[in-house]
Amino acid sequence: MNTALDCIPCLVRSALDASRLFTDDPAVHERIVREVLQTTADMDLSIRPPLMAQRIHRRLRELTGNGDPYGPAKVRFNALAAELLPALEAELDAAADPFNMAVRLAIAGNIIDLGPNLHLSEAHIRESLEQALATPLDGDSDAFRREIDAAREILYLADNAGEIYFDRPLLKRLPEGRVTVAVRGLPVLNDATLKDAREAGLHELARLMDNGSDAPGTVIEDCHDAFRAAFESADLLIAKGQGNFETLIGCGRPVWYLFKAKCAVVAREVGKPLNTHLLMREPQG
Amino acid sequence: MNTALDCIPCLVRSALDASRLFTDDPAVHERIVREVLQTTADMDLSIRPPLMAQRIHRRLRELTGNGDPYGPAKVRFNALAAELLPALEAELDAAADPFNMAVRLAIAGNIIDLGPNLHLSEAHIRESLEQALATPLDGDSDAFRREIDAAREILYLADNAGEIYFDRPLLKRLPEGRVTVAVRGLPVLNDATLKDAREAGLHELARLMDNGSDAPGTVIEDCHDAFRAAFESADLLIAKGQGNFETLIGCGRPVWYLFKAKCAVVAREVGKPLNTHLLMREPQG
Numbered sequence: 001m002n003t004a005l006d007c008i009p010c011l012v013r014s015a016l017d018a019s020r021l022f023t024d025d026p027a028v029h030e031r032i033v034r035e036v037l038q039t040t041a042d043m044d045l046s047i048r049p050p051l052m053a054q055r056i057h058r059r060l061r062e063l064t065g066n067g068d069p070y071g072p073a074k075v076r077f078n079a080l081a082a083e084l085l086p087a088l089e090a091e092l093d094a095a096a097d098p099f100n101m102a103v104r105l106a107i108a109g110n111i112i113d114l115g116p117n118l119h120l121s122e123a124h125i126r127e128s129l130e131q132a133l134a135t136p137l138d139g140d141s142d143a144f145r146r147e148i149d150a151a152r153e154i155l156y157l158a159d160n161a162g163e164i165y166f167d168r169p170l171l172k173r174l175p176e177g178r179v180t181v182a183v184r185g186l187p188v189l190n191d192a193t194l195k196d197a198r199e200a201g202l203h204e205l206a207r208l209m210d211n212g213s214d215a216p217g218t219v220i221e222d223c224h225d226a227f228r229a230a231f232e233s234a235d236l237l238i239a240k241g242q243g244n245f246e247t248l249i250g251c252g253r254p255v256w257y258l259f260k261a262k263c264a265v266v267a268r269e270v271g272k273p274l275n276t277h278l279l280m281r282e283p284q285g
Numbered sequence: 286m287n288t289a290l291d292c293i294p295c296l297v298r299s300a301l302d303a304s305r306l307f308t309d310d311p312a313v314h315e316r317i318v319r320e321v322l323q324t325t326a327d328m329d330l331s332i333r334p335p336l337m338a339q340r341i342h343r344r345l346r347e348l349t350g351n352g353d354p355y356g357p358a359k360v361r362f363n364a365l366a367a368e369l370l371p372a373l374e375a376e377l378d379a380a381a382d383p384f385n386m387a388v389r390l391a392i393a394g395n396i397i398d399l400g401p402n403l404h405l406s407e408a409h410i411r412e413s414l415e416q417a418l419a420t421p422l423d424g425d426s427d428a429f430r431r432e433i434d435a436a437r438e439i440l441y442l443a444d445n446a447g448e449i450y451f452d453r454p455l456l457k458r459l460p461e462g463r464v465t466v467a468v469r470g471l472p473v474l475n476d477a478t479l480k481d482a483r484e485a486g487l488h489e490l491a492r493l494m495d496n497g498s499d500a501p502g503t504v505i506e507d508c509h510d511a512f513r514a515a516f517e518s519a520d521l522l523i524a525k526g527q528g529n530f531e532t533l534i535g536c537g538r539p540v541w542y543l544f545k546a547k548c549a550v551v552a553r554e555v556g557k558p559l560n561t562h563l564l565m566r567e568p569q570g
Contacts, residue, residue: 005318009298016290030330033290037326041319 001246003045003052004265011049012036015056018189023064032060049265050217050243057188058214068187070114077112077162077190078199080122084129085165091133092169100141101133102169103258107277108132109166110159110241110260114190125162132260132277139279144256148174151236156181156206157218157248159241159259160189161196167240171205179206180230185223186214191243217247242266248282255282286534288330288337289550296334297321300341303474308349317345334550335502335528342473343499353472355399362397362447362475363484365407369414370450376418377454385426386418387454388543392562393417394451395444395526395545399475410447417545417562424564429541433459436521441466441491442503442533444526444544445474446481452525456490464491465515470508471499476528502532527551533567540567 015036019029036056043052061067088105095101111128114120148154154174158164158181171179181202184191192200194210202208212224218239220228231237237255239248245257246266257280261267267274297318304317321341328337346352373390380386396413399405433439439459443449443466456464466487469476477485479495487493497509503524505513516522522540524533530542531551542565546552552559 005301005314008318008322009294009301012297013294016294029290033293034326037293037322041322041326045315 001048001249001266001269003043003047003049004268005045006265007049007052008040008043010263011040011052011056014053015060018057018069019060021069022060022066025064028060028063031063032056035059048217048219048247050215050247051219053243054188054215054217054219054222057216070187070190073114074161074187074190074192074196076122077125077160078165078196080125081109081112081162081165081200084126085168088129088133088166089169097141098169099145099173100137102173103139103141103144103279104133104135104137104277105129105166106170106240107137107258107260107279109163110258112160112162112190113241113262114160129166135277137279138272138276140281141279143281144279147236147254147256151175151234152178153234154179154236154238155230155234157211157237157239157244158183158192158197158202159244161192162190163240164192164197164200164202167202168200168205171202174206180209180234181206182209182211182227182230184214184216185210185212188214188216191216215243215247217241217243219247220251245280251282252285253282254284256280257282286333286531286551286554288328288332288334289553290330291550292334292337293325293328295548296325296337296341299338300345303341303354304345306354307345307351310349313345313348316348317341320344333502333504333532335500335532336504338528339473339498339500339502339504339507342501355472355475358399359446359472359475359477359481361407362410362445363450363481365410366394366397366447366450366485369411370453373414373418373451374454382426383454384430384458385422387458388424388426388429388564389418389420389422389562390414390451391455391525392422392543392545392564394448395543397445397447397475398526398547399445414451420562422564423557423561425566426564428566429564432521432539432541436460436519437463438519439464439521439523440515440519442496442522442524442529443468443477443482443487444529446477447475448525449477449482449485449487452487453485453490456487459491465494465519466491467494467496467512467515469499469501470495470497473499473501476501500528500532502528504532505536530565536567537570538567539569541565542567 019032092101108129183197211227213222239255239257241259261276300321304314377386393414468482496512498507524540524542526544530544546561
């Protein structure tokens with residue numbers, strides 16, 4: 001999807017917030033804000049919003065030498081998710097439709113995202129998960145299940161650390177031996193990397209790979225060959241999170257998007273109210 | 286006060302929101318956003334934030350030929366305030382300390398500000414006024430009253446349409462014949478002009494003048510001579526609203542600021558929690 005004018009103040013705001021996490025040096029904060037203003041002033045609005053975020057985060061790493069300021073938050077979110085998961089799994093196993101609930105939980109986990117909200121609290125995560133499981137899903141989980149049953153090769157594009165724990169119940173219900181989980185190639189925001197995925201035990205449930213890219217989404221032309229090959233050969237793709245939606249929507253591949261519409265621009269794009277939990281199929285030809 | 290880095294995404298956001306009120310033409314929306322990005326990229330941060338807002342609004346008037354898109358909202362807010370005032374005045378007359386309550390009401394009225402929130406609802410205004418009157422004031426209203434009693438010439442710098450109705454009870458309690466109320470010289474945002482002040486009957490309570498400027502604050506060097514003379518000769522100034530605070534703080538004149546701290550930058554500047562209702566004296570030599 002294109003970058004909307006409304007994305008621009010949000011990108012400037014996020015760049016400033018992120019810069020404060022990267023360093024205490026006010027000169028760097030000012031420099032990054034001025035650079036983002038300069039760049040966005042002439043920006044081609046047909047680029048997908050996560051590409052600008054990727055650029056900002058690369059520049060912050062370059063200016064500060066800090067490779068992963070979100071590391072401690074990721075460890076914290078993984079630990080919180082590990083603590084919360086067993087009770088939710090028990091609830092899920094006892095549910096009338098465990099598959100549908102696994103899908104809802106996977107989407108609910110998408111609340112663990114420091115992109116739109118750097119000051120996300122644990123209390124907010126706990127509350128949101130509870131709410132999400134009580135909220136009906138916007139999407140056809142039966143059609144999703146039918147495509148899963150027919151697929152020979154499934155590529156699961158994970159999103160954030162912490163969130164990936166809540167992908168486990170859904171991954172367990174996908175056909176054994178046919179699933180690869182892909183994560184980011186380098187740390188960016190609190191997006192999951194191989195280290196996080198292993199910590200969450202995803203290697204016990206699927207093959208793992210990274211995509212070689214540091215974009216907070218899936219920018220195919222930025223990914224390494226092995227990932228591109230997996231992306232092309234999969235006959236079903238499951239894309240978690242808003243960043244993957246923003247970068248992939250319109251790609252024409254058989255993608256199911258599972259995410260929470262966390263900003264007004266994305267909500268407008270999908271024609272749903274803000275905060276809708278979506279299970280959405282990439283439009284077909 | 287200086288422009289903070291945090292003001293910048295907010296200025297871009299406000300410019301975009303305002304552009305949509307000025308015109309439906311998306312080319313103008315994009316143009317104003319790009320111009321604001323370009324300008325703020327090189328901006329001197331020692332300028333006061335309302336100066337950038339003034340510049341944006343001038344440019345929007347120039348690009349669209351629309352002189353006052355806030356006019357209808359101002360009429361609506363004036364009408365709402367006129368409807369709400371009598372009951373509040375009765376409450377105030379029966380209060381233990383009507384002067385203190387008049388000060389609180391004048392500050393509470395400052396909620397009627399489309400600067401930080403273009404989508405302000407009438408329900409929100411009603412609720413905020415109720416709350417404000419129940420909330421203690423942050424400031425020394427006795428010291429304020431002593432300075433008023435000793436003053437020979439008081440200049441009252443009004444802020445917004447609607448809000449000015451809630452200045453009436455305080456104006457009534459200022460020494461008769463010694464008060465001039467000044468409003469903006471041209472429409473900008475929903476700031477009050479002479480027309481609004483007359484509609485609110487302020488001419489029955491004080492002399493009225495405009496300041497000759499279209500800044501959403503008081504930028505002395507931008508005001509006409511008559512206002513400057515009044516500003517210099519007054520031995521007490523009462524400045525309503527955040528815009529007047531942002532532009533005048535540090536001026537060294539005997540100003541009392543009455544406003545609600547509506548943004549995090551101003552709250553930090555005064556060292557108070559967000560949304561504090563402030564009665565604050567300009568620091569003395």
